[in-house]
Amino acid sequence: MTRLNPSNERLKRDYIRYLKEAKGKSEATLDAVRKALARYEAYTAAKDFKTFRREQAMGFKARLAETEGMRTGEALSASTQATTLTALKDFFTWLSWQPGFKSKVHMADIDYLSPSNKDAARAKAAKLRPFPSLDQVRATVAAMPGETVIDRRNRALVAFTLLTGIRDRALVSLSLGHVDTSGKTPVVAQDPNSVETKFAKAIVTYFFPVGDDLAAIALAWIEELRKVHLFGPADPLFPRTRMGLGDDGGFAPVGVEREHWSNASPVREIFRRAFERAGLPYFPPHSFRHTLGHLAQTMCRTPEELKAWSQNLGHENIATTLTSYGRIDPHRQGEVMGRMGAQTCGGDDDTLAQIGALLARRKGSDLVA
Numbered sequence: 269m270t271r272l273n274p275s276n277e278r279l280k281r282d283y284i285r286y287l288k289e290a291k292g293k294s295e296a297t298l299d300a301v302r303k304a305l306a307r308y309e310a311y312t313a314a315k316d317f318k319t320f321r322r323e324q325a326m327g328f329k330a331r332l333a334e335t336e337g338m339r340t341g342e343a344l345s346a347s348t349q350a351t352t353l354t355a356l357k358d359f360f361t362w363l364s365w366q367p368g369f370k371s372k373v374h375m376a377d378i379d380y381l382s383p384s385n386k387d388a389a390r391a392k393a394a395k396l397r398p399f400p401s402l403d404q405v406r407a408t409v410a411a412m413p414g415e416t417v418i419d420r421r422n423r424a425l426v427a428f429t430l431l432t433g434i435r436d437r438a439l440v441s442l443s444l445g446h447v448d449t450s451g452k453t454p455v456v457a458q459d460p461n462s463v464e465t466k467f468a469k470a471i472v473t474y475f476f477p478v479g480d481d482l483a484a485i486a487l488a489w490i491e492e493l494r495k496v497h498l499f500g501p502a503d504p505l506f507p508r509t510r511m512g513l514g515d516d517g518g519f520a521p522v523g524v525e526r527e528h529w530s531n532a533s534p535v536r537e538i539f540r541r542a543f544e545r546a547g548l549p550y551f552p553p554h555s556f557r558h559t560l561g562h563l564a565q566t567m568c569r570t571p572e573e574l575k576a577w578s579q580n581l582g583h584e585n586i587a588t589t590l591t592s593y594g595r596i597d598p599h600r601q602g603e604v605m606g607r608m609g610a611q612t613c614g615g616d617d618d619t620l621a622q623i624g625a626l627l628a629r630r631k632g633s634d635l636v637a
Contacts, residue, residue, distance in 0.1 A: 445501025561593025
């Protein structure tokens with residue numbers, strides 16, 4: 269176990285406070301920085317940060333490349349290594365401007381924390397992320413029980429995640445009042461003042477057209493909360509499990525309570541058990557956004573529909589939807605190219621004109637920006 273260095277601890281505390289208060293970094297980012305600093309101190313045996321030299325940087329990079337991840341037991345990915353090195357470069361750059369360190373920590377040494385060009389390219393390379401098909405999600409939901417209130421909550425939670433593409437951190441902070449079911453298409457208002465949205469962004473999401481069966485499950489749960497459990501607008505949409513004495517005298521789930529979950533861990537566990545019950549591999553909640561990103565390619569027929577779909581995911585730019593969540597796997601890529609080859613070369617002039625107009629508008633907005 270790495271011993272603590274009091275001087276280092278004070279500096280780390282000051283740096284974390286600087287990132288949080290001056291730079292507005294999220295808690296997830298702060299945790300990543302803490303982990304990077306912990307790895308570095310484990311390598312140096314908590315030597316004083318004033319002793320930082322290029323030899324330490326080179327040695328740490330070599331050690332990092334040999335480090336195994338705690339969860340996978342495999343070597344750290346190129347992206348994890350690059351993220352760790354970037355966090356350390358930022359820290360030592362900040363440190364070099366602090367009183368008493370300007371003559372101790374030099375930028376020429378900090379540069380040695382940079383990954384090689386090859387490793388940097390590997391870290392940025394697009395990755396094919398596994399995601400469930402619409403049929404797999406529907407089969408998973410169908411396999412989930414619905415006898416108890418906890419069963420119905422869990423089933424609605426999985427269905428609602430696909431219907432909205434909502435991130436799990438936002439999901440656990442949603443209240444009943446954030447969902448409006450009075451219109452033809454239910455809509456979810458993710459208000460950053462009360463919902464944990466990414467980058468504190470306000471997002472308005474209408475149910476995606478992925479199946480009336482899934483929508484019925486989610487709407488039935490909302491109706492149950494309102495009329496059976498008498499939940500109000502401020503109560504959680506997916507309430508925390510209430511524990512009590514079970515039939516065997518031990519603690520067991522006995523219902524739900526008017527409290528939000530404190531984090532998204534229970535949601536991921538619900539997903540894990542649901543896919544396991546259906547005999548399918550585990551797909552985390554975020555993978556549903558990839559499912560929706562790929563559905564956009566086959567369901568959207570006009571640029572306007574694609575823009576609405578993208579905006580529904582909380583993306584300001586269509587390119588984000590297509591590049592982050594719409595990457596086609598090589599097998600599907602081959603199918604698409606083969607189908608295109610079997611078709612006429614002319615294409616749909618109207619569709620091409622619409623896409624051209626959309627790209628022209630985007631180019632014009634880029635020039636203005």
